Amino acid sequence: MDKLNRKKDALDYHSQGRPGKIQVLPTKPTNSQRDLTLAYSPGVAEPCLKIAENKEDVYKYTAKGNLVAVISNGTAVLGLGDIGPEAGKPVMEGKGLLFKIFADIDVFDLELNTKNVDEFVTIVKALEPTFGGVNLEDIKAPECFEIERRLKEEMNIPVMHDDQHGTAIISAAALLNACELQKKKLEKVKIVVNGAGAAAISCSRLYVSLGARKENIVMIDRSGVIRKDRAKLDPLKAEFATDRDVHTLEEAMNDADVFIGLSAADTLSPEALKTMAKNPIVFAMANPNPEIAYELAVATRKDIIMATGRSDYPNQVNNVLGFPYIFRGAMDVRATTINEEMKVAAVKAIADMAKKPVPESVMLAYNLQNLRFGKDYIIPKPMDPRLITSVSAAVARAAMESGVARAAITDWDAYAEELGRRLGGEDALLRTLSNQAKANPKRVVFAEADHHKILKAVQIVKDEGIAIPVLLGNKKKIRDIIEEYSLELNGVEILDPEEETELQEKYASFLYEKRQRKGVTLAIARKLMRDRNYFGACMVQFGMVDALVSGLTKDYGTTVRPALQVIGTEPDVDRVAGMYMMLTKKGPVFFGDTTVNKNPTVDELVSITTLIDHSVRKFNINPRIAILSYSNFGSTNGEVPEKTREAVRILHEQYPHIMVDGEMQANFAISKCLLKDNFPFSKLSGTPANTLVFPNLESGNIAYKLLQELGEAEAVGPILLGLNKPVHVVQIGSSVREIVNMVTIAVVDVQTKQEEAESNSEKKGIFGLVMK
């Protein structure tokens, strides 16, 4: 985060749109007067009375069981120190966000304006009826110890100060594995702990309970080594005071095996690092910047195992690996506390996971070819989807076995499945595609590079490594916009077709050759090449770039036409069509044709369906296609029902491998039971359709737009199907995010088309992904 625009990006991220990072959403219908009478007065009185009779029913009728309070007074925010409760709020909201995306736990963040321990305890204790758990955060030592101790004693729900125990659990798992890799025994290692606050003291306590020797630990604070002979020795720090003859960090580091940094940035020098024993272990965990920079540490000691709290280097030792899953497991069995047994179970689950084969999706997420237990992979990555199943289950089991659970899990397989579902997320498919793109980015040309939205999207695409952008347009104009919007696109290739006379001539001759019998003279072809959509399509055709993205400023037809004329359709395909990937709360649903064919005939509907079937398979999703109408299996006659019915008949006859049925109404297609209950003979009666083919452009277009606006589904597309080379057309006025999504699809399209060409189309799926 050292670059200026990164700082601005971080500020924009927080301020743009609805300020902040979280919001509250209702979980019940609120559409009608009836809904409101149930949600509020008079209906709400019924659950109130039930809970008044039996307090435990609060878990049955309210959100308490899934609600965690993230509570801070802002006195030790990251490594930024005592910056106050308001300034700490972005971190607490961030924790809320992480709880939600990693463990589906809802959070209210509460920033308290008090440094008084009694007042803090009184406030939090009074909140017990509201919450299923309390995550104390960024409260400085020594107050944090008393606050947590008293709350644990006085409250009957799990309370955990994450900077203490989350950090201790994760770093202990990493330390066990690092010792194994460096062939050191925890019982023997000499440990230097820089920092003597919340995190440092709790981490040291856990290491001791796992086998480290207290006498082998030297702890250091701002005043130097904490020695037994220190005047006015703080009673908490006294626990780790040493009587060895060391006074400074530098002296302590001499021959030490392990350095634990939980203090402040840049407090460890390379000179001190050099004096450590052979095969040292260094966890520099201060945030946002570690005690020693990663690059400097690994350059100083080749035999080091190095970890930081940051996500941009190997071995991120950060409590994000723990708190979502620890609370998930604890709350799922309604544990009254988080005890030592639960913490140790979490340590073991995390440490063990690092030794198991890493799923492909994790490597894609981090753009890595290979990841296996070793110096650069001592603990799992935060995006590892196995964390929720293994850590939460381990914690829940330990809570039950140690007698602090108030609810029991009996079917552990079902529980694991439930945990897996919690990670579902609407944009899981998009994330996977994005990771796929990053793994092998391709050259994408932007025909409308003189538009600020395109350039903003290019910035993201470049920063994230999704594509290698090439900008088409007037160089000065593009550079002016780059400057105006403070973008950083140094090194990105800019090409002005007006200056590229040789290429223009080459492309014009090509187009003339291709379309001379369609009324295109050489003069017309030359004129067309001044249009960047023609020029860009030719760049793709001639392999100068891999894909073209355009369409932001011109209507769809104007953008697609050049691609059709220059590139044309795939062999054996007689038309193009457009498809939207709708990312709904129930998973992705594909809609087509939403873009190209106005009123397809029966035959055209059949070929559109085969095109869509082929394309959905490319995402490694088995298409279950419903051909939609306003009637169900012959219930009504008319042009549309008859057309769609006939298309289904032909598809069943000529393409029996395609899982398609109809004609049917949209609700029957996507309902779990309507088809089963009324038309059990239907091929789709077992599982709802995931792909909807519309009888005409009107209905497809209206449907996706309504769903996008009212159903809050994200629409990714239109994905252009049937072109021989990747050209993708965004809608007029698309947002930056929509453009980035389209570039992602374009890159993945290139990758998979290339793979197909290489493997000569053995049915692998062009998108090469493994989706559930």
Ligand SMILES: NC(=O)C1=CN([C@@H]2O[C@H](COP(=O)(O)OP(=O)(O)OC[C@H]3O[C@@H](n4cnc5c(N)ncnc54)[C@H](OP(=O)(O)O)[C@@H]3O)[C@@H](O)[C@H]2O)C=CC1
């Ligand atoms: N990676 C992770 O997951 C986590 C990282 N951390 C990081 O650990 C650090 C401490 O957090 P936390 O324990 O909550 O905060 P506290 O305020 O409770 O403790 C801070 C400690 O750091 C010591 N310290 C500060 N500067 C120096 C220095 N120059 N040399 C030696 N000691 C120093 C302080 O010394 P003194 O007692 O003399 O004031 C104090 O003991 C932060 O940087 C935080 O970001 C925390 C939790 C999790």
Ligand SMILES: CC(=O)C(=O)O
């Ligand atoms: C990660 C964390 O909780 C901290 O640095 O405070």
Ligand SMILES: [Mg+2]
């Ligand atoms: Mg913290």
